[in-house]
Amino acid sequence: MNDRPYKVFKIDNGTVIDHISSRMALKIIDILKVQEQGIISIGINFNSKKIDKKDIIKIENVYLDKKETDLIALLSPNSTINIVKDGIVIEKRKIDMPKEIEGIIKCPNPMCVTNTYHDCSTKFIVVRYDEASTILRCYYCERETPVLPMLIQ
Amino acid sequence: MDFKNKSIISLRDLTKEEVEFILQKSDEVKSDKHPDALKDKVMASLFFEPSTRTRLSFESAMISLGGKVFGFATQDSSSVSKGETLKDTIKMVTGYCDVIIMRHPLEGASRAAQEVSSVPIINCGDGSNQHPTQALLDLFTIKDKFKKIDGLNIGLYGDLRYGRTVHSLSMALSHYKVNLYFISPKILQMPDHYKLYLNQCGLKYFEAESLEEVADKLDVIYVTRIQKERFADPEEFVKVAGSYKITLNTLGMLKKSAKIMHPLPRVNEIDTSVDNTEHAIYFEQAHNGIPVRQALLGLVTGGIR
Numbered sequence A: 001m002n003d004r005p006y007k008v009f010k011i012d013n014g015t016v017i018d019h020i021s022s023r024m025a026l027k028i029i030d031i032l033k034v035q036e037q038g039i040i041s042i043g044i045n046f047n048s049k050k051i052d053k054k055d056i057i058k059i060e061n062v063y064l065d066k067k068e069t070d071l072i073a074l075l076s077p078n079s080t081i082n083i084v085k086d087g088i089v090i091e092k093r094k095i096d097m098p099k100e101i102e103g104i105i106k107c108p109n110p111m112c113v114t115n116t117y118h119d120c121s122t123k124f125i126v127v128r129y130d131e132a133s134t135i136l137r138c139y140y141c142e143r144e145t146p147v148l149p150m151l152i153q
Numbered sequence B: 001m002d003f004k005n006k007s008i009i010s011l012r013d014l015t016k017e018e019v020e021f022i023l024q025k026s027d028e029v030k031s032d033k034h035p036d037a038l039k040d041k042v043m044a045s046l047f048f049e050p051s052t053r054t055r056l057s058f059e060s061a062m063i064s065l066g067g068k069v070f071g072f073a074t075q076d077s078s079s080v081s082k083g084e085t086l087k088d089t090i091k092m093v094t095g096y097c098d099v100i101i102m103r104h105p106l107e108g109a110s111r112a113a114q115e116v117s118s119v120p121i122i123n124c125g126d127g128s129n130q131h132p133t134q135a136l137l138d139l140f141t142i143k144d145k146f147k148k149i150d151g152l153n154i155g156l157y158g159d160l161r162y163g164r165t166v167h168s169l170s171m172a173l174s175h176y177k178v179n180l181y182f183i184s185p186k187i188l189q190m191p192d193h194y195k196l197y198l199n200q201c202g203l204k205y206f207e208a209e210s211l212e213e214v215a216d217k218l219d220v221i222y223v224t225r226i227q228k229e230r231f232a233d234p235e236e237f238v239k240v241a242g243s244y245k246i247t248l249n250t251l252g253m254l255k256k257s258a259k260i261m262h263p264l265p266r267v268n269e270i271d272t273s274v275d276n277t278e279h280a281i282y283f284e285q286a287h288n289g290i291p292v293r294q295a296l297l298g299l300v301t302g303g304i305r
């Protein structure tokens, strides 16, 4: 990310999420629950060499840990993470698909116990995934579902 | 193998060794080897949705081995209808009993209950998800009749899309080297994710739309009812349901040794004239619910080891 003049502010401290599948940036901010945490710059539909169009997110002064950034795999498995401190990238991180997802996703099965009782939060097991989709199984009702943006709580 | 305090929620949780152990203990119970296994144990029977057959089978299983029973048979008679959460009900009841059996209209309810329960829970049906004791008694019946499960050709017949029992049973059978035959109308075929699961377990299955195609191969035909609600067009239902029936004529296509099973209650998908033939084992299957449930109750409460 050197030869193209990005219109997303450079940050000196924080987390940069790059190569996000196009249009997923806002959903990713939702699943990371960072809306309230300081300044977030978002770029949508940038041209990219690696993928056709991409989104980019820069979160100032927030250092997301691996467990958090792995959640991005649900929506955009090929994203990359850079942790920046004092203007220097101190960690380049890949994201790995988590084994289980607690909270975050809503079960699409209307008869699922998690959709009726307020004290039953959701939990999903990642069953399989490829470039195109990620399939989860609800720990409770055992239904399988692809991850769809509409299911993010 | 220690089952004490283990909940029985889903077939998915049981290894082959555990399934085999349960079948072995059921066999011992059936031949009266554990007469006082449930003496002084207390079972809470929580039916948030009514199911007379399953409830009576469990309650009679408990009482005849010396246990005690309390509970409710429908949701209205408990405080649930006043807005108490499922987890609060369970937390309260665990103080009074050694084991909870529950049926609930919501899928995943038993799993959620297990998380807050200090006593083991046996799932007696959570919506259209799982009914593990039915699958285990089906398996027990097959093994009891054929003295083996490996190598059998097992046909699942009727509504394979919505039928919970055939889903649980095929999961239970995934531990064995059987050939499965899915015989159903196109719109009621076995859902893809079950087929995928069976594929991953290395199980072979074949799909057919009529019994004639595969009848002479089958050792077991597991019949399920096709329900009217599943069809948008009532004429289509009449046509389809009419062709998915077991009658005396059907029996001619079967092997002499083939057995017909059904989770009961049956409506007219098996003609009553079939009941008195050598092929019919569905009443025996229902009766096997007692030793299998006794074995499970004994195992999870520690009365059987």
Ligand SMILES: [Zn+2]
Residues within 6 Å of the ligand: A107, A108, A109, A112, A113, A114, A138, A139, A140, A141, A142, A143, B108
């Ligand atoms: Zn669910």
